[in-house]
Amino acid sequence: MALVEHMNTETRRSAQRIVGALAKSIRERDRITYEHSRRVATYAQRLARSMGWPRKLAYDLALSALVHDLGKTWIENEVLHKESALSTQERTLMERHPQIGARILEMYGAPRLIVEAVLHHHEAFDGRGYPDRLTGDTIPIAARLLSVADTFDALTSERPYKAALDCQQAAAHIQSSAGTYFDPWVVAAFLALLESWPDFLVPRHAAPLPPEPAARPNIWSHDDLAG
Numbered sequence: 001m002a003l004v005e006h007m008n009t010e011t012r013r014s015a016q017r018i019v020g021a022l023a024k025s026i027r028e029r030d031r032i033t034y035e036h037s038r039r040v041a042t043y044a045q046r047l048a049r050s051m052g053w054p055r056k057l058a059y060d061l062a063l064s065a066l067v068h069d070l071g072k073t074w075i076e077n078e079v080l081h082k083e084s085a086l087s088t089q090e091r092t093l094m095e096r097h098p099q100i101g102a103r104i105l106e107m108y109g110a111p112r113l114i115v116e117a118v119l120h121h122h123e124a125f126d127g128r129g130y131p132d133r134l135t136g137d138t139i140p141i142a143a144r145l146l147s148v149a150d151t152f153d154a155l156t157s158e159r160p161y162k163a164a165l166d167c168q169q170a171a172a173h174i175q176s177s178a179g180t181y182f183d184p185w186v187v188a189a190f191l192a193l194l195e196s197w198p199d200f201l202v203p204r205h206a207a208p209l210p211p212e213p214a215a216r217p218n219i220w221s222h223d224d225l226a227g
């Protein structure tokens, strides 16, 4: 398994500032992506905590999730907001978003954990993902967690071209891709988490998240970026 790099306090503060500014730029450009990213941040953080990640490291993963689709802000509107199927050329363009996002984060001096999570969040466990067609454990662990959280939110969100699935339907979908698209170990942890957590879905609005329920792992809140 790829090792997860720990950030020191100064690096984490700098990452917070960078991600906070870039998340605001996503909010200005594309509200849907911004709100999706906030929910993914919460799901990814819960998942990491349930897998035994230390609180600060789970928070770093949440920061990565907030900007995982940053590269989409550089994709033209006709492609970004297209409601019908994308052409091959448009799909190729869309599939550049992890590299664009990672490059921007690198330019701003974001920590490696965040850059790598963003760069590899569309890799597939069997090597059929993008951009680098990495396989299995060669995919950074942060990206493997992010991928499950990202897909879960996409499945449980309504889009102009599809209805939202409920938690059970989304869980079944994710389970069916364990070992092909997703790391089976991460999927098992996510399904156990879903099973143990009634009302797992994050509310669909932009207000700060409710306070952390007792005896639950920390929930990331946008307020964490304010200071």
Ligand SMILES: [Fe+2]
Pocket (backbone or CB within 6 Å): 068, 069, 097, 121, 122
């Ligand atoms: Fe993405």
